[in-house]
Amino acid sequence: MREFSLPALYEVPADGNLTDLIRRNAAQHPDVPVIGRKVDGRWQDVTATQFLAEVRAAAKGLMASGIRPGDRVALLSRTRYEWALLDFAIWSAGGVTVPVYETSSPEQIQWILGDSGAVACLVESPAHEAAVESVRDRLPGLANIWQVERGALDRLRAAGEELTDEDVDERSAVATADSPATIVYTSGTTGRPKGCVLTHRSFFAECGNVVERLKPLFRTGESSVLLFLPAAHVFGRLVEIASVMAPIRLGLVSDIRNLTDDLQSFRPSLVLGVPRVFEKVYNGARAKAQADGKGKIFDRAADTAIAYSRAQDTPAGPSFGLRIKHKIFDKLVYSKLRAVLGGRATHAISGGAPLGER
Numbered sequence: 001m002r003e004f005s006l007p008a009l010y011e012v013p014a015d016g017n018l019t020d021l022i023r024r025n026a027a028q029h030p031d032v033p034v035i036g037r038k039v040d041g042r043w044q045d046v047t048a049t050q051f052l053a054e055v056r057a058a059a060k061g062l063m064a065s066g067i068r069p070g071d072r073v074a075l076l077s078r079t080r081y082e083w084a085l086l087d088f089a090i091w092s093a094g095g096v097t098v099p100v101y102e103t104s105s106p107e108q109i110q111w112i113l114g115d116s117g118a119v120a121c122l123v124e125s126p127a128h129e130a131a132v133e134s135v136r137d138r139l140p141g142l143a144n145i146w147q148v149e150r151g152a153l154d155r156l157r158a159a160g161e162e163l164t165d166e167d168v169d170e171r172s173a174v175a176t177a178d179s180p181a182t183i184v185y186t187s188g189t190t191g192r193p194k195g196c197v198l199t200h201r202s203f204f205a206e207c208g209n210v211v212e213r214l215k216p217l218f219r220t221g222e223s224s225v226l227l228f229l230p231a232a233h234v235f236g237r238l239v240e241i242a243s244v245m246a247p248i249r250l251g252l253v254s255d256i257r258n259l260t261d262d263l264q265s266f267r268p269s270l271v272l273g274v275p276r277v278f279e280k281v282y283n284g285a286r287a288k289a290q291a292d293g294k295g296k297i298f299d300r301a302a303d304t305a306i307a308y309s310r311a312q313d314t315p316a317g318p319s320f321g322l323r324i325k326h327k328i329f330d331k332l333v334y335s336k337l338r339a340v341l342g343g344r345a346t347h348a349i350s351g352g353a354p355l356g357e358r
Helices: 019-028 048-064 081-092 106-116 126-133 152-159 165-172 200-213 234-245 256-266 275-291 295-312 320-340
Strands: 033-039 042-047 072-076 096-100 118-123 144-147 180-185 195-199 224-227 249-252 270-273 347-350
Touching: 019 048, 019 081, 019 165, 019 234, 033 048, 033 081, 042 048, 048 081, 048 152, 048 165, 072 081, 072 106, 072 126, 081 096, 081 152, 081 165, 081 234, 081 249, 096 106, 106 118, 106 126, 106 180, 106 195, 118 126, 126 144, 144 152, 180 200, 180 234, 195 200, 200 234, 224 234, 224 256, 224 270, 234 249, 256 275, 270 275, 275 295, 295 320
Parallel strands: 033 249, 072 096, 072 118, 096 180, 118 144, 224 249, 270 347
Antiparallel strands: 033 042, 180 195
C-alpha cells in the first residue's frame, strides 16, 4: 500500500482548547460578522464580540446548573445557529459535546446518552424533548433537559446571571489540547453505534491545516460558507470549527429543501458539501435545461468541464481548443449554475459521506 503525506502547516497549541478561538476572534476582529443567523426569513449578522457574549451567557447557565469539567452534554438538534452557540458553550463550561442526530429514535437516543454518560441534554423541539423523556427512566444519570424552542437560552442566562465572564474563562481554561472535545457516534451499521472520542487537538490539527492550506478561500471579512450538512456529523462539525478558526462568516440552515433559496440569499463564497448535494444541484440544473430545450448544450458543457478539470491536473494543462470551449460554455452555462449556488461561490468542496449518513 502506498502512503502519501504532507508537512503540517499549522502548529497545534500545546495548552489551549477550542474556546480560545472565540476569545481571540472577539479581541482581534470584534466587529467582524462571524455568524449569519436566519430570523423571520432574513439573515442577521452576529459579530465576534456578540457571539462570545452569547456563548459566555449560556456557559454560565450550564455551570450554575451543575455541569462540571469533563461532563458529557448531549446536543440533539438540526443544524441551526443555536447548535454552534451551544457547542462552544458546552466547551466553555468544561463539558464534552455529544451530538445526536435530530432524526434519532428514542432507542438510539437512550443508547447514545446512556453509553456516553450524558448528565444533561439540550434539545431543539418539543418532539425531541418528548423522545428523550420517553426513555428518561433508563437514564438515571440525566439531570437536565433544556429545549431551545421553549426558551432554553433564556433559562440558561437567568440561571447563570450571578456568574462572571472571568468565572467562565477560568472554567474554559481547564481543558487542554488533549482533553476530549466531543464523542461522535458511528452509524451503527456493524452493531450498536460506537462512540469515537475526538480531542481539541484533533480539531485544531484538521481545521488548522485546512485553513492554512486553503488560505485564499478563508479571508476574514470577505469569505463566507453556508453550513447545511448535519452538524451532528463530523464533516459538518469541521465546517463549523474551520469557519470559526479562520474566522469567516458562517451561515447555518436547518432545512435542505430550501437550500437553493438559502444559497441565493446568503450568497456564500465557499460551498462545502457532500456528493449528494452537488448531484441534486446538477440534476436540477440539467432538468431545467432540458425543459428549456437546451439539454444537449448542457451535456456538452458538462463534458467540457470534466475534460478541462482533468487537463488541469496534467503537466501540459488544457489545450488551446479546450480553453476556448471552456470559455464559451462559461458564458452559456457555468455562470447560470453558479447563480444557483448563490452568485458569489467560487469554490465547491465535497466530502465523501452521503448526506444524512447515520
